[in-house]
Amino acid sequence: MRSQNPSGPSNAASVIVVGVDARAMGQIRETLGTEAVLPTTPVSYDDALTAVRRQRPDVVITGFDGDPEEAVRLAPLILNEAGAKIHLVALSSGADPDRIRAAMRAGYREFVVLPADAELLRQAVHEATFSDGRDEDAGEVVAVWGSKGGVGTTFLATNLAGELSPVHRVCVVDLDFAMGDVAAFLDLTLPQSIADVFRNIGRLDERMLAGSVAVHGSKIHVLGQPVDLEQREEPRGDLVMRVVTAAARSYQYVVADCGSTLDEASVTAITVADHILLITTPDIPSVKDTWRRLQFIDKLGLEKERIRLVVNRWDKRTAQLSLDDIQQNLSRKVDITVADDRGALKAIAEGSLLREIDRKSEGARDIGRMVGLVTGEEIADESKPQGFMSRLFGR
Ligand SMILES: Nc1ncnc2c1ncn2[C@@H]1O[C@H](COP(=O)(O)OP(=O)(O)OP(=O)(O)O)[C@@H](O)[C@H]1O
Ligand SMILES: [Mg+2]
Incomplete structure (x- = not known):
């Protein structure tokens, strides 16, 4: 079990919410309930890195409706700051395939559309709390x-x-x-x-x-x-x-x-x-x-x-x-x-x-x-002779 929030309860994830409006913040709060320690207000895209540095959260939920480009730009910076174990969740009001792909490429692990994916968000945050960091060994x-x-x-x-x-x-x-x-x-x-x-x-x-x-x-x-x-x-x-x-x-x-x-x-x-x-x-x-x-x-x-x-x-x-x-x-x-x-x-x-x-x-x-x-092993070139001597000496 892992919790990077020494002051919070050990069974609730520490979460930062970035670039969302009050309505989306309300939806997140309603969805996560006691699953997470949530901030009272979201932070802006500009303040996200400072907040990550200060709070060392388990999860960052970034809004994609406000400024999708900023949301994409932020992901590698956060990962660089906090390490690969942090869970990045993209939050959007629609499942636009281009947006999903951009989010995935940037490093978001989940792409959540609220309220339809409420259960996914709960699960993602839950996993972040109890994760043993095994994603690093993902296949x-x-x-x-x-x-x-x-x-x-x-x-x-x-x-x-x-x-x-x-x-x-x-x-x-x-x-x-x-x-x-x-x-x-x-x-x-x-x-x-x-x-x-x-x-x-x-x-x-x-x-x-x-x-x-x-x-x-x-x-x-x-x-x-x-x-x-x-x-x-x-x-x-x-x-x-x-x-x-x-x-x-x-x-x-x-x-x-x-x-x-x-x-x-x-x-x-x-x-x-x-x-x-x-x-x-x-x-x-x-x-x-x-x-x-x-x-x-x-x-x-x-x-x-x-x-x-x-x-x-x-x-x-x-x-x-x-x-x-x-x-x-x-x-x-x-x-x-x-x-x-x-x-x-x-x-x-x-x-x-x-x-x-x-x-x-x-x-x-x-x-x-x-x-x-x-x-990644070298593929044998079949045009080369594969006789006993060449196999033995790797020629
Ligand atoms: N290396 C091969 N040598 C001989 N026949 C082959 C070889 N590879 C595939 N085939 C034959 O080609 C046919 C189509 O193969 P397969 O169904 O794997 O193709 P696919 O691209 O998946 O087709 P689909 O578009 O229907 O999904 C099969 O009948 C298979 O026997
Ligand atoms: Mg096929």
């Missing part, structure tokens, strides 16, 4: 995003997770709200779906997440979409963010199947992801759509270093475009190729990983190399 989020439909996004997301699962706790979160079929790929029946989690978002914690996932024989956990299309929920960015954040607290790797659409779910996932694996196939339509995705990621202001370009179904004898063509057209390197592998179809039909079908196949070997894209 890595890997967003797997297809340049277009059918390029192999789900196949690669599940099989990459299968490479990580022998040594790490891994959850695949199906964020393809249109066609998501991760559970079907692994032949799993879900106890609960992501739609159920959305409907009970106020109660989302590690326990609820653990009770919602299905577990594959390879130890991959899956939070999937409902099989029944009618039960699917809208991909709201703020809810996606909460689910991904909760998953990152429970797992060492969260692999998000973002499908190939550009909706609030995929955009939220790539915004918070540590690694974005952009999947393409070596043909003109797919590479064209990859280019558009890269432009979009650039416009969002995300660092290029987070992006990895994966050319799937690679077969140099039949590919419409060579790797050089692709690299020239996209003005960036291809990070890895995954061979076109006949075993893929069989693996999907059986609910298995490719590796379980044929461990020595070219595709399975390439997927094994993909691990390096997220762990």
Whole structure:
């Protein structure tokens, strides 16, 4: 248990409220009740840093309705002053996706719309009080995003997770709200779906997440979409963010199947992801759509270093475009190729990983190399001879 407010009661969080009007202040007070030690009045954006320095609060709630740019500018300054353990909460009267993304990028952990998200705010403040600072060890989020439909996004997301699962706790979160079929790929029946989690978002914690996932024989956990299309929920960015954040607290790797659409779910996932694996196939339509995705990621202001370009179904004898063509057209390197592998179809039909079908196949070997894209290990260059001597001497 942690309380940085020596003068206050140990079970109530110390909170500073920044840049909100009297009405919003009233809503916060009503929502938090005895959960928090609240100031009598909010502080201005200008005075926020001084207040943080003086009070060393557990939580800072910053209003986004007054001056969103100031609210965004403040976050890294507060984190720098108070350290990463402080909980930054963005408060807004509307769930505008651009605003949510700007807040998340700046370092806000929660984006709360009052009064609708009253329970979320209570929970965020409660967590701040009892947090053991574990967010610092939050898992890595890997967003797997297809340049277009059918390029192999789900196949690669599940099989990459299968490479990580022998040594790490891994959850695949199906964020393809249109066609998501991760559970079907692994032949799993879900106890609960992501739609159920959305409907009970106020109660989302590690326990609820653990009770919602299905577990594959390879130890991959899956939070999937409902099989029944009618039960699917809208991909709201703020809810996606909460689910991904909760998953990152429970797992060492969260692999998000973002499908190939550009909706609030995929955009939220790539915004918070540590690694974005952009999947393409070596043909003109797919590479064209990859280019558009890269432009979009650039416009969002995300660092290029987070992006990895994966050319799937690679077969140099039949590919419409060579790797050089692709690299020239996209003005960036291809990070890895995954061979076109006949075993893929069989693996999907059986609910298995490719590796379980044929461990020595070219595709399975390439997927094994993909691990390096997220762990930072050097990826073996298959064009170099990998004989006994070169392996021994690392040449
Ligand atoms: N490396 C590969 N070698 C051979 N076939 C592959 C490979 N990767 C994917 N496929 C095949 O491509 C098909 C589509 O794969 P998958 O469903 O993973 O794509 P997707 O991009 O997720 O599609 P969707 O847009 O429907 O979500 C599958 O039938 C799968 O067998
Ligand atoms: Mg898919």
